[in-house]
Amino acid sequence: MKLLYSNILPLGIEDAQQTIIDCFTEQMSQADRVEIAVGYISTASVNELANMVEKYGIKSICLTIGMYYIEGMPEGSYHTALKLNQKWRDVGIGEIRLVKPFKYHGKLYCFYKNEKPFAAIIGSANLGVIKLEAANRRQYEISALTTDTTEVSAIAEHIEKLKQPLCSANIADISGMPLIREINTALNGIELVTSVPQSNVAFYEQCEASVSFFLQLKVPKADERFLDDGKHFTKSNINVCYAAPRSKRKARDWYETQLTVGSEIYHMDGYPEKNKPFFVVTDDGYWFKAHTTSDNNKQFSAVGDELIMGRWLKGRLAAAGIVKPVNNTAEDRNREGMITQEMLDEYGCDRLLFKKTGQTALDSNGEALDVWFLAFIGNADEAK
Template sequence: MLSANPECGGVRFVWNPPPFHGNIYRIKYQNELLYFAGSSNFSKRGLFENLEFTCKITDLPTINQTEAYINWLLTDNISVNFDKCESFPIVKSVKANRKKINFLKVETKPIINSTIPYLDISLARVDRQQRSNLNAFFGKGRWNRKTGIVIPRDWFEVEIIVDVATTKNPIYPKGDFIAYTDDDLVFPCRTQGDYHKNFRSRDDLKILGHWIKGKLQQKGVLELFEPVTSQTLEEYGKNYIRMYKLSNYDYYLEF
């Protein structure tokens, strides 16, 4: 469905429900406080797939509500500015935990050429997976039935849900396999669940996450505890993992 606004001469794609990306901004300009709601990401997803807009807040009641909400968020019992933190144990814990991941280095790098079959595992749905897949950290934690305690997920924990069309490709791995990466690492992986659609690192879900998010961090497009979005992948330059089949149990991953 197309929606056109004659007053602004624009046309946008509309469907229900569209993913909405919203923020609140308070900007001080020439001793005046200005308030805006929404967001405007000038990317492929921002322009054509998400519901993106920015609206200046002008009516006084909404301005007062916005100001009160922002001030509430910034109170010390709700949030703490990084500048006021002498230490951040959670960040230190995650950084220390990352050092415990021991990747094996490839002794003999696989030779990849045009004769080796491959498929692409799409990550393009990441904006619709804000609490799963690459963003499992923001979803529900693990509930221990015996203790009733919910344990938060690690930021590096990922489990990619592959679309059914890709899982039906005869190249797609079924069960356990060894992954060799384009940066000379090797680690065990597994596909499981219906249609083997759950793609994960075996034994430790953080291993695959370290590889993917580590690359995003090295490129400078992702910071610790940030969600992975379509804009993250666009800035990285790739929104898929290419998987070459070396044998029934060996695959080469590019990202």
């Protein structure tokens, strides 16, 4: 057995000592199959594992995760793992599994060559150790490497038992997975937007609606994102950032969004009057002023900053690991940042709940404005 360490001062690595990540990388470079069973992961560590699998030509890989089915899984990690699982299944090299009947807190890494396990790492380190972030950079771990045939075989056998259907299932086959919403940081520090406590959100959410509407998000399907015939929403609504830039020198901001409301909604009694401001409180705790504009008051937007609504809406999808913000939409030739129907399906919602709470609040001028509750969460099918 060889002890492995974190390298954190004042307990830094000494001569002849090896870090956990260096040992893990060394074993990966020698293996053609890897079996991992851990309690927790992170989005960054899953992406790093995917890169290492490709770099070292791993032919078979299984990642079993032990704590989330009962505790709930961060949505960013969940969607990242779901995509990687599909990729591994498509190319036939492996899968990602979740333990179901109990909380599994072990941390095991087993390495194979030519169908035989030759080394294993056991200790306190979850998968996040292979890609340090702010959250775990100062978290000290201790593990051990064993190459003893008996010990390695026992660890390999244990992981195989954990992969049996009585203990775990493929992540894509699990329904009702409890997800923990990630914090949308795209609105942090944005002028005209304030955060409100969850107790306030809960109050407005529970208010009986005087009127409420479902606002459909109109987006193209993935295979339609290059069709610019005006029928597939590739340059309108929440993808307006892909329309022609207002300036030849500057592309539209990825967060630029238009919420265009259908006539079946804006003609309904109780829908906000054109250019009459109101307050919005969102289901994730943001507060800002909004209004309806344009012909037939069909445009729904924040007051004073056309990016606020996009930062709220697209920021949620980005926080969930479904899409990555694009720095320059003019250079996004593959339109990977375009919001598609498949992305909304993955998120589980393709419309917004817009509810008048019956409450009012004073703006900076002392005027009492209606308060509306705006939610982007839940199953789209349930809203139909």
